[in-house]
Each structure stands twice: as C-alpha cells, then as structure tokens.
Amino acid sequence: AQTVTQSQPEMSVQEAETVTLSCTYDTSENNYYLFWYKQPPSRQMILVIRQEAYKQQNATENRFSVNFQKAAKSFSLKISDSQLGDTAMYFCAFMKLGDDKIIFGKGTRLHILP
C-alpha cells in the first residue's frame, strides 16, 4: 500500500523568504503522479503543482517548484518569495497511474508572517 509522509506539522516563515516543505512517499509502483495541494482558511482545495513520475524535470509554477527525487521517494515543495496569501495547509498527495484514488499526507500548516 502506498503511504505519504509529511514530517513537518507546522512551519512559520517571514514574508519574502523561501520555504521548503518536505514530503516522502512509499510505493512499489513505477508510474504515478505526485501533487501538492493548498488549503487556505476558506478550506477550498487548490492544486499547486503536479509531477508525473516519468518526467525527470522538476515541475514549476511561478514561485512554486518541486524537488522530485524518484529514487529517494522524496517530493519537496519550495515556495520562493513567500507571500501572506501563501498561509495555508499544504497537502502532499500520491496517485498511482491508472487508479483514480488519491492518497494524501497529513499536511503541513504554513504560516507566513508579516
């Protein structure tokens, strides 16, 4: 069975700083997707970034980028130039290719301080 582990329950950083959220996962599959979702106080789940496991290149979306280490089964999220609006719960998630079920980590609560 696949598992997703987020070892940082809570983090705080100053506005404009860079922060990295950790995520590791366990799977015997070779083809899968990895996701980072953001859940702000509104509780709307928002896709931040998606990575296909077959792609070696790390996905990026503006200030958000990932460090995908397939062999190490690590998928960290880097937020550059952090903004107050980045304050949210961040969930790392895994989905096996061909399966519709997504598996979430327990989340990291990120506070951006003014």
Place this chain on the structure above:
Amino acid sequence: GAVVSQHPSWVICKSGTSVKIECRSLDFQATTMFWYRQFPKQSLMLMATSNEGSKATYEQGVEKDKFLINHASLTLSTLTVTSAHPEDSSFYICSATLTGEGSYTFGSGTRLTVV
C-alpha cells in the same frame, strides 16, 4: 478551468434528520467522484468513490447505510447523511476527475453541524 460546485456550503440539522449534499461538475463530465470527510486540522479522509451509474465503493469503516451516495449522471453526485447525529458533524468535500487524467477538481466543501 474545470469547476466543481458543491452545495450547500453549510447546513445545520437536527439529530435524526437526513441531509443531502450535492456535487456538480459544471464544465466537464466526471467519470469518477470522491467524497471526503475532514476533521479540524486534519487531512482529508476518503469516504467513498462513486462512478456514474454504478454503486459507490466505500472505504473500510464507512457505514454505507448512513452515508448514501448516488451518482446519477456524469455531472452530479450526491451524499446523503441519514439519521444524522452530532458525531456526524464535520466538513465534507467532494472531488471529480476524468479517469486516467490525473487531474482532480475539488468542491468548496460543506460544513455540517448536527444539533
């Protein structure tokens, strides 16, 4: 982009009554919809997976007679909490996907309070 509409956004009901929550994909046909429950400051817990025209698949420990799921069309799934009790109070979220697309869209959630 894909939009999933979830209604109501919040509901208060009396113990023993039933509550229906709707999840609609507005601009795409979702082959699969998911229902999650989220307790405060916790992750999303998958309750069930529903496919249009077939019975929902419930996760272990989820009472299928209490949480009735109907997926009557490719754009609508409903979750009915039957004979609700205070312990059913929670935040419920739906999501929708096209099979194999690896793309999920979430509804805005429903806060259920049973008094």
